[in-house]
Amino acid sequence: MKDLKEQKTEPVQMARSDLLLSLVKASVSGDKNAVRTAVEGIIADEKGKQHRVLAERLTRALHTNGNGTRAMNQMAHDTGIRGREFLAELTPRHQLSDMVLADQTRKTVDQLIEEQQRASLLRSHGLDPRHRIMLVGPPGNGKTSLAEAIAEALAVPFFVIRYEALIGSYLGETANRLKRVFDYVRTTPCVVFFDEFDAVGKERGDTHETGEIKRVVSSLLMHVDELPSYAVIIAASNHAELLDRAVWRRFQLRLPLPAPTEKELAVFFDRHIQNFDGKPGIAPATLAKRLGPISYAEAEEFILDVRRREVLSMLETPLKTIFADQIKAWEDRAKPMGQEESAR
Structure with missing residues (x-):
């Protein structure tokens, strides 16, 4: 019995050790960005365990200098908190058991959920769970429902991008707001859903598009690359042909959701x-x-x-x-x- 208990708890301990090891390496090398990333990973890990008090103390420590004054990156932290206004948090209404999916699609989704739920074991071996998903198909065939079901299965907050608030009319405004969204999302395990993703991920080679949308796409790609694996991003599009080719490459899973037979x-x-x-x-x-x-x-x-x-x-x-x-x-x-x- 004792061996069994030790076997069950080992992945969690190893994962925590892996995060601490990353923090030490980043500190020794003097890489401030790597330090921040490692601490954010520990904070997200503690939030996932419902250790809210410790997570809050770590968050405050991350943004405070040794002399007790607020650090320069407090501005970035405050910007991330303000990014919450561009997100709508919804309660999932669908479960995976409610959905009729193609066999391969269901198998892939089940694998993603297992990877997220057993992320500690993967990280102890230097691996991260997959967390970037693209859903493609005509309207009304389950893209939003599947995103909800994944959030429900992972038992994490489900955020939906509010495009009416995100997209601005001034130069650089949309890209700046997009940064604030990702600054917020990276602070907690969650599922963030971009419906009609072609609104911000259009092909940059399109001669009819302005330079502004090209800057937005470039900014989006950078943020997607930097998103930690405990934050799952799900994008959906009815018009896959409009998406930038570099956007396609960022998504580890590309699942078709066609009209039902x-x-x-x-x-x-x-x-x-x-x-x-x-x-x-x-x-x-x-x-x-x-x-x-x-x-x-x-x-x-x-x-x-x-x-x-x-x-x-x-x-x-x-x-x-x-x-x-x-x-x-x-x-x-x-x-x-x-x-x-x-x-x-």
Whole structure:
């Protein structure tokens, strides 16, 4: 039993020793940036263990000179705190078990989560977990949901970039705000989600783009490179062809999330139909065929429509009737304008 306990705790101790060793090496070499990076890693490690008091004391020590005065890098620290205003913290609504993913995609996501959860073991061997993910696919097919599910599985804060606050109209404003965002993100284990990533990661060779967006992309690449592995960055794009080629290379995982097949929709409906008390009167495969080619977002909205009608009927209307009515409504909604008239 004693050997088993020692075996379980060994990775954590080794990881902490690895962080301390990095700090000592950086101090001896006089590399202030490396010292800061090592201390930030220790702070993030303590936050992950819920040692908030120690993490706060280390943070204060990092930004205080030996004589008790505030250090010059306090300005950078304050800038990072202000970067919080460009982030929205959301509570994940989805879990990985809720999602229908291609086998290879699920396997890759499971591997990423395992690497993050066992990061101590990896770092004890001089390795870091992967933490940069690009999700590509048409709208409504699970990019945001998957980002939420990864944050939920890792039990860390889930931040979404607020583009309306991030993108400024003055020269250099967006790049400066982007720096503040990354200064904040690097202070704690989290998942930060860039939806519609092409808004800030466009191809720099595009002759139609201004010099400002090129500076933003260059700044973005630098910050992504410097982001510690305990901060997971997930980017999503509906238009992968617009992304800068150098941006692609920064992401260790590039996962496609295409529109669902009829079979995948049937699996999705089957999972949700099981949550109803009554019988829908239609098989999941038949339901998927009746609704036609729709996205996961539309499939979820259909289920919510059924749920609303069920609640409002106070269980007086049979679930079979509600499903039939909603299927008819969705089939009519899917018809282009004027199709009915031309068919007459």
